[in-house]
Amino acid sequence: xxxxxxxxxxxxxxxxxxxxxxxxxxxxxxxxxxxxxxxxxxxxxxxxxxxxxxxxxxxxxxxxxxxxxxxxxxxxxxxxxxxxxxxxxxxxxxxxxxxxxxxxxxxxxxxxxxxxxxxxxxxxxxxxxxxxxxxxxxxxxxxxxxxxxxxxxxxxxxxxxxxxxxxxxxxxxxxxxxxxxxxxxxxxxxxxxxxxxxxxxxxxxxxxxxxxxxxxxxxxxxxxxxxxxxxxxxxxxxxxxxxxxxxxxxxxxxxxxxxxxxxxxxxxxxxxxxxxxxxxxxxxxxxxxxxxxxxxxxxxxxxxxxxxxxxxxxxxxxxxx
Ligand SMILES: [Zn+2]
Numbered sequence: 178x179x180x181x182x183x184x185x186x187x188x189x190x191x192x193x194x195x196x197x198x199x200x201x202x203x204x205x206x207x208x209x210x211x212x213x214x215x216x217x218x219x220x221x222x223x224x225x226x227x228x229x230x231x232x233x234x235x236x237x238x239x240x241x242x243x244x245x246x247x248x249x250x251x252x253x254x255x256x257x258x259x260x261x262x263x264x265x266x267x268x269x270x271x272x273x274x275x276x277x278x279x280x281x282x283x284x285x286x287x288x289x290x291x292x293x294x295x296x297x298x299x300x301x302x303x304x305x306x307x308x309x310x311x312x313x314x315x316x317x318x319x320x321x322x323x324x325x326x327x328x329x330x331x332x333x334x335x336x337x338x339x340x341x342x343x344x345x346x347x348x349x350x351x352x353x354x355x356x357x358x359x360x361x362x363x364x365x366x367x368x369x370x371x372x373x374x375x376x377x378x379x380x381x382x383x384x385x386x387x388x389x390x391x392x393x394x395x396x397x398x399x400x401x402x403x404x405x406x407x408x409x410x411x412x413x414x415x416x417x418x419x420x421x422x423x424x425x426x427x428x429x430x431x432x433x434x435x436x437x438x439x440x441x442x443x444x445x446x447x448x449x450x451x452x453x454x455x456x457x458x459x460x461x462x463x464x465x466x467x468x469x470x471x472x473x474x475x476x477x478x479x480x481x482x483x484x485x486x487x488x489x490x491x492x493x494x495x496x497x498x
Contacts, residue, residue: 184240186287187493188227188250189294189486192216192268195223197230198486199238199245200493204305206486208234216269223269224277228284247288248281249495251297251488257338258292258495264339290495293340294488296333298481299326301491302443306483311440315433316481317343319446322356323364323429327437333495344368348428363432366425369401369448372418376404379418386414401448409454423455427462434467434475445481452480 184207189196191214198209210230214223231248235241254266261278282289292300299308299316308314312331318324323344327334334341344364345357352361353371365371377396380388387407392398404422407415430442442463444455459478467475483490 183246184238184244185246185493185496186231186234186248187297187489187491188231188248189297189488189492190214190223190227190250190252191294191488192253195227195230196486196489197227197234198489198493199234199240200490204301204490204494206489208238209489210234214269219270220263220272220275220277221280224280224284228281231281231285242285242287245287247290247496248285249297249492250277250281250289250291251294251492252277252291253294255339256291256293258290258296258333258335258340259338261289261291263291288496292333292335292492292495293324293326295324296326296335296340297489297491297495298445298483298487299328299443299491300333300494301483301487301489302445302481303328303331303491304494305490306487307443307479307481308441313437313439314441314443315343315437315439316443316445317367317430317433319367319369319426319444319448321368321370323362323368325433327439329437329439343429343433346429346432348425348432363425363429367422367429369446372401372404372422372448373399375421376415376418379404379414383414387412388415388418402450405451405454419454423458423462426455427459427466430459430478431463431466434463439476441476442478443481444478445487449480456480 185200194211196211198206253268255264263275266272278289302308314328325343345362347361349361353365355362355365391403404415404418408419463475
């Protein structure tokens, strides 16, 4: 391997697995590994497994530190990216002020940067996915909560220590309670959790709705797909749930567009399997509600395309900034 050809190492630390990859300058993954995260262990043990994974992949590809730009890592929780510190993370064993970047740097002898996993996924889409043709993007991840990342001029917009929290912007004052303690957050309406909550409530209020049959009589079977399926089959109750979900999602996205005015808005997360069932009404919503839309067309809303590796790819490119 010529030392002039710099490769990037990405790590995606999740609650279940530590994924590690070596990538070329285009974002292509040349080698990849995955080991269990063992999330409840002390952080040093997890960091030591990350170090072993990186070393094993480098050995497999016969690389030295000189061949690599460095290591980027995405991690859930509140990250102080500038100082490389995991400020707080309750997915793991109550991590507080963990000096992760320094620990990895000392062991690997390479530059290390860390960022929030949602940020890394947004950057990954800009490197190799649906935002490849754009230099600025806001990505919103619809999952258990609502996460997101902002990429500006090809770089992550990190904000100050702790980073941006797109999901915890209020779209309905005194609205539904949010996991963060406020009321009416974007997350409290646009997460998959919120969609499931509203679909269950609608099914209970309307025993005649096919939402009940699709759950086979047990509303614990409700998921983010069933309300879309029921609506498409003509169920008016389900259609109302979907309309309201799209409206609230549209409100939140309109705010993001009015604040950042990115070139593209990306959606990721399980709900996005709905594809055009989301993007068509959301683009219409933005065309109606984004500031000055009649004179200046708002950016398109698209579905993220990279999938599970977006976080790994984006992490590897944290070092490119
Ligand atoms: Zn909140």
